[in-house]
Amino acid sequence: MNKDSLIYVAGHRGLVGSSITRRLNSAGYTNLVLRTSSELDLRDQYATRKFFEDIKPEYVFLAAAKVGGILANNTYPSDFIRDNLLIQTNIIDSAYCNGAKKLLFLGSSCIYPKLAPQPITEDCLMTGPLEPTNDAYAIAKIAGIKMCQSYTKQYGFNTISLMPTNLYGPEDNFHPENSHVLPALIRRFHEAKITNAPEITIWGTGKPMREFLHVDDMADAAAFLMNNYDSPDIVNVGTGDDLSIRELAEIIADVVGFKGELRFDSSKPDGTPRKLLDISRILSLGWKPSIGLVDGIKATYQWYIDQYATS
Numbered sequence: 001m002n003k004d005s006l007i008y009v010a011g012h013r014g015l016v017g018s019s020i021t022r023r024l025n026s027a028g029y030t031n032l033v034l035r036t037s038s039e040l041d042l043r044d045q046y047a048t049r050k051f052f053e054d055i056k057p058e059y060v061f062l063a064a065a066k067v068g069g070i071l072a073n074n075t076y077p078s079d080f081i082r083d084n085l086l087i088q089t090n091i092i093d094s095a096y097c098n099g100a101k102k103l104l105f106l107g108s109s110c111i112y113p114k115l116a117p118q119p120i121t122e123d124c125l126m127t128g129p130l131e132p133t134n135d136a137y138a139i140a141k142i143a144g145i146k147m148c149q150s151y152t153k154q155y156g157f158n159t160i161s162l163m164p165t166n167l168y169g170p171e172d173n174f175h176p177e178n179s180h181v182l183p184a185l186i187r188r189f190h191e192a193k194i195t196n197a198p199e200i201t202i203w204g205t206g207k208p209m210r211e212f213l214h215v216d217d218m219a220d221a222a223a224f225l226m227n228n229y230d231s232p233d234i235v236n237v238g239t240g241d242d243l244s245i246r247e248l249a250e251i252i253a254d255v256v257g258f259k260g261e262l263r264f265d266s267s268k269p270d271g272t273p274r275k276l277l278d279i280s281r282i283l284s285l286g287w288k289p290s291i292g293l294v295d296g297i298k299a300t301y302q303w304y305i306d307q308y309a310t311s
Helices: 015-026 045-055 070-075 077-097 132-155 181-195 215-228 245-256 280-285 293-309
Strands: 007-010 059-062 102-106 159-164 166-168 199-203 212-214 235-237 261-265
Touching (some): 077 102, 077 132, 102 215, 212 215, 215 235, 215 280
Parallel strands (some): 166 212, 199 261
């Protein structure tokens, strides 16, 4: 990308899209096209096609998606598969039909089988059953990958697909039930500290292992790969390290200052037992993460306090 290239960041107000926008701005890319969901409903095929016909962006970061944690995915599977299929289909096709030079698609580590060998390499895709609590979302993301690869194979459209691990950071969803585990725990621990609650109950056994990547590292990887990678083969983006949900909860409790007891409700689903990405491919390209988990959680908690806690 040139500094004056016309770049469209789809989903620029979400966790990933907002970070990509900040990353591009800080790197001197001045010609960004941004639209809120009220300005452009990406589920609307006609509206999306007209936007691309009028604007004709050269580069597209497809970070728009309907996302949520285990509870949301398990409760509203039709919303997750429908909305994500519509959004990505409309954007990928419209970008190709209107002459975009390159498109970056954001997938998810949940595309991999529930019991994939650890750490998970990119060639594990479609080699086994998915985690059932979020299979609708995962299938939509797999369809997006295959659509990108198909447009590259049939039309020569330059697409790349990134598979990030669990992300967190500023602009995350901090809803105590419908968000992902890390931001949900930040909010719950903060509120428990304020009310002097004696204990916190957490879904599951606390044993599942998870990997967490700060979203600003994700954005840095996205900008790096947009400029340095031109293959339809998917690329994992993560840290290469994981920890248990119990260990994560203990770190967050310490950062927030919650002194009560942690209880785990084993009647609730754990999800995938372990999900650690093999990041050898992106490391070989010359990129590596730079934000440590504790520092990242501290910064995210401060952002949460600044934005939400007083209200």
